[in-house]
Amino acid sequence: MPRRIAHLDMDAFYASCELLRYPQLKGLPVVIGGGRRKEDDLLGKLQAAYPDGEWTEDSFVERLERIPVDFFPCIEGYTGRGVITTATYAARQFGIGSAMGLMKAAKLCPQAILLPVDFDRYRHFSRTFKSIITDIAPVMQDRGVDEVYIDFTDVPGGQREGGRVLARLIQKSIFEATGLTCSVGVAPNKLIAKMASEFHKPNGISVVHEADLQTLIWPLACRKINGVGPKADEKLKGFGIHTIGDLAAREQHWLVENFGKSYGAWLHEASWGRDDRPVETESEPVSMSRETTFERDLHAVRDREELGAVFTRLCQQVATDLHRKGYEGKTIGIKLRYDNFQAVTRDQTLAEYTADAKQIRQIAGQCLKRVDLSRRIRLLGVRVGSLVKAGTAQPPIAAYSEPPDQDPPQVNDHGQTQLLFPLD
Ligand SMILES: [Mg+2]
Incomplete structure (x- = not known):
């Protein structure tokens, strides 16, 4: 098949x-x-x-x-x-x-x-449309709140008209249950399917076969390949490579020389429409995070209370996400973006896994001590990584690690106090 x-x-x-x-x-x-x-x-x-x-x-x-x-x-x-x-x-x-x-x-x-x-509303509809799909075609991979990959290969009727018949059935079932429309691309692999779903938006179906590579895929801009970002695209354009066809015309070794061993080789494969990645039914999250961009840039001293409250809320939200999805993690990190758009991250790894808002807040607070807080802040984020399913973590060798120390606020080179958020 x-x-x-x-x-x-x-x-x-x-x-x-x-x-x-x-x-x-x-x-x-x-x-x-x-x-x-x-x-x-x-x-x-x-x-x-x-x-x-x-x-x-x-x-x-x-x-x-x-x-x-x-x-x-x-x-x-x-x-x-x-x-x-x-x-x-x-x-x-x-x-x-x-x-x-x-x-x-x-x-x-x-x-x-x-x-x-x-x-909340979008997540509700997301769950609804995904469960309609898995009722019809069980091998489905989540790609976010509003998109999925589905393996039609072995589904009864999945080969008819190259997948168009099944795509139409799924589209109709989702519309009847929710009133929402979707667009579907069916292709030999994920890479091309992802491009094809954009061909006839909204409410469209596009079926692409291997033989359509030259006519349907090669005229597209390189940026249409999921994995060619703005930076790579700019570099490609610098070499006069604008379309996927231009890319396919380059020798693989030339791409490797100019874009590195793995990315260069991948670009070559992508331009020839080759992609073996399976549709993975359960993708385990690596991390969970929450971040917020402020209405106006905030300063650690003058907006201390507001920042502290937001920081605590972000930690609570991440903890809630972890609980709801049944995960715990042991790397706690923060992300800051300053008013000049420069971003910094800091993280700290614990001896034990946690999903506790207070502990996340405490460790995130420690991370915050390690960044410059004299600049105004545009964005603040909290992240918990190294996730495992709750309750499955191996007990650590040391039964208990030292509690994180509560340093007094530190003064940086500019004579400004660095840690100003109230700790829990
Ligand atoms: Mg969409």
Whole structure:
């Protein structure tokens, strides 16, 4: 049986989840991003507009559907550093896309409606669509909240029309259960499937065979290969290599000479559409982390309380993630990005595994002592790595390691106090 691997990508996933509850926004430019959700504010406004209480008998869902469009906030005049996570296709027509700053988007399309992110809702739909897939085709690999790889090879009917029939069935089943659309690429491997799922977005199916390499894959930009990032792409362009076909025309040894042994060899294989990676059903996480970008850059001294509170919250969130997914880890780390965009990380490895918020906070606090806190901070993150399934860790040889010392705050070369966050 020839390998048939599908890559399924939900269409504008976050935005589509929002449009399910606000169908009145369908067809309008809507962007998701920025701060917390303000749905209750919308309901408050609604009640103020209809004080006679005509809404009280409606179900919550129906109320949301009846919020007039002009009650939703627009991005016009937005100031701040919020970034777009997803834009509806109507918004994309204005040149708006994921990862774009909201201020820039506000210039391109001031009338776009801005909705805050609601990860709980997206995770709910994520679980739903994935369980529909595994009911039909059990070999599925998670690739994040809105995309998966699926191995069609041995699924009954998985070879029909190169996988198109099964892709259509999955697409239809997801739509019927959730109202959400997705796009699917079916190909001989993950590498090409991932490219193919973009060919006919939204709600499209693309089937690629090995023989289609020259006509469908080689004309694409190198950047379309999952694994060619902006840096590699720039270097390739410097050599006059723009398309995957250009890349395939280079000798492997030339690529190795210029891009290193493993990356060069991989580039060669990728350009010829070769990829043996299996669809892995259970990918174990290596680490879990939470980070936040501040509305304004914060300073360790002047914004001590705010920073301390955020820091503690991040630690609690990571601990909650660990508990919910049943992991513990022993490498605790922090990440900081300064106002000049320079990033630093520090970590510390414990003798024992933990998922305890207080302990994570304590060790992360120790890590923070080791970085320069005289600069203003733009982003703060906390990470727990070296994960194992909770309860499976071998007991350490030493029954108990020394508790981390509680150094007094240190003064750096500039005479500024370095550790200023309150420790638990
Ligand atoms: Mg997607």
